[in-house]
Amino acid sequence: MVKKEMIAMLLAGGQGSRLGVLTSKVAKPAVAFGGKYRIIDFPLSNCINSGIDTVGVLTQYQPLRLNTHIGIGIPWDLDRNVGGVTVLPPYEKVGKAEWYTGTANAIYQNLAYMESFNPEYVLILSGDHIYKMDYEVMLDYHKAHKADVSIAVMPVPQEEASRFGIVVTNENGRILEFQEKPEHPKSNLASMGIYIFSWKVLKEALLTLKDQRNCDFGKHVIPYCHEKGQTLVAYEYNGYWKDVGTLGSYWEANMELIDIIPEFNLYEEFWKIYTKNDILPPQYVAEDSVVERCLVGDGSEIYGEVYNSVIGCGVVIEKGAVVRDSILMQNVVIREGAVVERGIIAENSVIGARTQLGIGEERPNRVKPSVYAFGLAVVGEDTVIPPDVRIGKNTAVTGKTLPEDYPDGVLESGETLDKAGDVQ
Amino acid sequence: MRAVGMILAGGNSYRMKELSNKRAIAAMPIAGSFRGIDFALSSMSNSNIQKVAVLTQYNSRSLNEHLSSSKWWDFGRKQGGLFVFPPMVTSDNDFWYRGTADAIHQNLDFLRQCHEPYVVIASGDGVYKLDYAKVLEYHIARKADITVVCKDLPSTEDATRFGLIRMNEESRIVQFDEKPMAASSHTVSCGIYVIRRRQLIELIEKSIEEGRHDFVKDVLIRYKDVKRIFGYKIKDYWSNIASVESYYQTNMDFLKKEVRDYFFRQYPDVHSKVDDNPPAKYNPGSKVKNSLIANGSIINGYVENSVIFKKVFVGDGCVIKNSIVLDDVYLGDNVYLENCIVESRDTLRANSRYVGEDGIRIVIESNERYVL
Numbered sequence: 001m002v003k004k005e006m007i008a009m010l011l012a013g014g015q016g017s018r019l020g021v022l023t024s025k026v027a028k029p030a031v032a033f034g035g036k037y038r039i040i041d042f043p044l045s046n047c048i049n050s051g052i053d054t055v056g057v058l059t060q061y062q063p064l065r066l067n068t069h070i071g072i073g074i075p076w077d078l079d080r081n082v083g084g085v086t087v088l089p090p091y092e093k094v095g096k097a098e099w100y101t102g103t104a105n106a107i108y109q110n111l112a113y114m115e116s117f118n119p120e121y122v123l124i125l126s127g128d129h130i131y132k133m134d135y136e137v138m139l140d141y142h143k144a145h146k147a148d149v150s151i152a153v154m155p156v157p158q159e160e161a162s163r164f165g166i167v168v169t170n171e172n173g174r175i176l177e178f179q180e181k182p183e184h185p186k187s188n189l190a191s192m193g194i195y196i197f198s199w200k201v202l203k204e205a206l207l208t209l210k211d212q213r214n215c216d217f218g219k220h221v222i223p224y225c226h227e228k229g230q231t232l233v234a235y236e237y238n239g240y241w242k243d244v245g246t247l248g249s250y251w252e253a254n255m256e257l258i259d260i261i262p263e264f265n266l267y268e269e270f271w272k273i274y275t276k277n278d279i280l281p282p283q284y285v286a287e288d289s290v291v292e293r294c295l296v297g298d299g300s301e302i303y304g305e306v307y308n309s310v311i312g313c314g315v316v317i318e319k320g321a322v323v324r325d326s327i328l329m330q331n332v333v334i335r336e337g338a339v340v341e342r343g344i345i346a347e348n349s350v351i352g353a354r355t356q357l358g359i360g361e362e363r364p365n366r367v368k369p370s371v372y373a374f375g376l377a378v379v380g381e382d383t384v385i386p387p388d389v390r391i392g393k394n395t396a397v398t399g400k401t402l403p404e405d406y407p408d409g410v411l412e413s414g415e416t417l418d419k420a421g422d423v424q
Numbered sequence: 425m426r427a428v429g430m431i432l433a434g435g436n437s438y439r440m441k442e443l444s445n446k447r448a449i450a451a452m453p454i455a456g457s458f459r460g461i462d463f464a465l466s467s468m469s470n471s472n473i474q475k476v477a478v479l480t481q482y483n484s485r486s487l488n489e490h491l492s493s494s495k496w497w498d499f500g501r502k503q504g505g506l507f508v509f510p511p512m513v514t515s516d517n518d519f520w521y522r523g524t525a526d527a528i529h530q531n532l533d534f535l536r537q538c539h540e541p542y543v544v545i546a547s548g549d550g551v552y553k554l555d556y557a558k559v560l561e562y563h564i565a566r567k568a569d570i571t572v573v574c575k576d577l578p579s580t581e582d583a584t585r586f587g588l589i590r591m592n593e594e595s596r597i598v599q600f601d602e603k604p605m606a607a608s609s610h611t612v613s614c615g616i617y618v619i620r621r622r623q624l625i626e627l628i629e630k631s632i633e634e635g636r637h638d639f640v641k642d643v644l645i646r647y648k649d650v651k652r653i654f655g656y657k658i659k660d661y662w663s664n665i666a667s668v669e670s671y672y673q674t675n676m677d678f679l680k681k682e683v684r685d686y687f688f689r690q691y692p693d694v695h696s697k698v699d700d701n702p703p704a705k706y707n708p709g710s711k712v713k714n715s716l717i718a719n720g721s722i723i724n725g726y727v728e729n730s731v732i733f734k735k736v737f738v739g740d741g742c743v744i745k746n747s748i749v750l751d752d753v754y755l756g757d758n759v760y761l762e763n764c765i766v767e768s769r770d771t772l773r774a775n776s777r778y779v780g781e782d783g784i785r786i787v788i789e790s791n792e793r794y795v796l
Binding site: 288 | 711
């Protein structure tokens, strides 16, 4: 008989629309992070480091990159005879076909998967946070408190508490009340979207709420369990945890890795983060180049100057090019003499010679001012930017652009140039 | 593929000096992220050879660790696999491998049970990319008994540590001198052979019967005029790492763009065991010129014309010139290195100075490391 004490369900189907063109062709969990990683590497590595060897990954939005990245789970040691990693896309059923309509609905549609492992506990994770966490310790806490549901929470500054889902607890950690983005928060403990359910409780709740539209953990399942009088406890987590939901926070989280001793340290022997390595060779730094305060991925070749940046694998920065405060993903090419300031450049893109990116005055983006902000210039994947053009701040460029797409060779701050049909 | 692979990785060479105290040559780290044997293994995998035996003997622990899983080279299929064969005491053998022919002889059962008609024999100390399928094609077209892969060295290079070959106009080998005192030719054997499996079994059985144990001397050279032995020339990069100087030079070759492009950017790729290290990190004050830096390294000091392997820590104020720093080395602040090879897992104390005055200095220190 197959039996696993705890299995994990990782929600990785979301688009992450606030990441703009970065997620136009990949799901948010598959977005590159920290030079050689993808965001989903963090929860997956946490799972295997916590001794959880059975993980269902729920995919829906643009799953190709995610699927090829996960494969059969070799990088995380999740290629197992029993259990291991399983990608769970939505599927057609007798008489109907249905997408995943909400977080809990997605889990509900995979009851059979969970059932096949006879678990005692189910861990619900999302694939869009950067953190290291031992879920086994959380499970111990869950057991010690004889809880039905444990919710991981972390203290946030009181003045920011109204941006989060807040839980109010008594002195034993038992949850008394929930407040969703409250005007007057009664506590500063914010839910991290990480839950441990006792299996029977979860199953019962999902079956009861199966007809709930857009069934969601935060909005429906947790309140249901609470109203039913089940034991909900808060597990307080005090380590590094970063939501990389916006371009600003994504950029910031990358930049924090460059600190001399970063708060989130990838160089610790304990609690390694695993990822799929496509590129093996070492990086080459040429005679007249400058590389200062940078993370640089394998196989990159640097002939120009790079400051304060996170450089992915297989990147080429040609002679005379200058890259500052930027994130370059895998296989990006920066041609001779180009300048990139506060840029986020997605995979396989090419920046033409002497082109300047991220210059000029700051002006809000005309199409999506809340997405393309923070003074960043964002370039989608497989984009080509011709030589000798100038691109301002709070801009987005995708697709194979030509010199005539830039009137007078300029894309002003706040403009969007979309030749790939990526900006909705 | 119609061939089975055999890699002779048991050897040691006094020319490696102290570097071989720690590992067999086939396990020597190369070019930041690879090991000697990766090139033979990757070439085999890329030529669709599915079954490979690695014969090990000398100091094989490090090599075994590297070969602990066959998945990195995409072996480990239902058909075929990666096999590691150390010498073994049996009811009718209680010797170590007494030579290359003896090594094959002790594993003759493996060859007998194969169904592939040909065998590709390679060594673990060559740095190259080779499509063995092309060599096999050549072998069949020439109706050869044995094909020896060879390479023309520049006449400036000392060829006397190799087997030297002279061929006639139809590429048949007419002269073969093993490590002669004076170089008779500049075409050297790369230690890569293609031979029909049954032919190999027959030749090896006969040699052992006669008490002969060396494949080159007792098979290749002895049968030179009886069997049809042909040479196949490698036109692209090939280098042997079995001496300290050539090991150093081979690593330094990777600082050349054309060598890097050939190995790293052109099809096919070289595969190796993956270590889960974070990207390399350059802290304020670091300065790197014309160097290779592998993943997991943290650079604070000055590095020039050097190859820095994985997980190396370079402290503040360090100066590293023309040196090779192997995996997991910790350099305290203000270390000065010039013309050195620093052995893996070393810890060099702050303010120490190592210079290779005439030639390459091998630095081996086993200081305690205090890190948080």
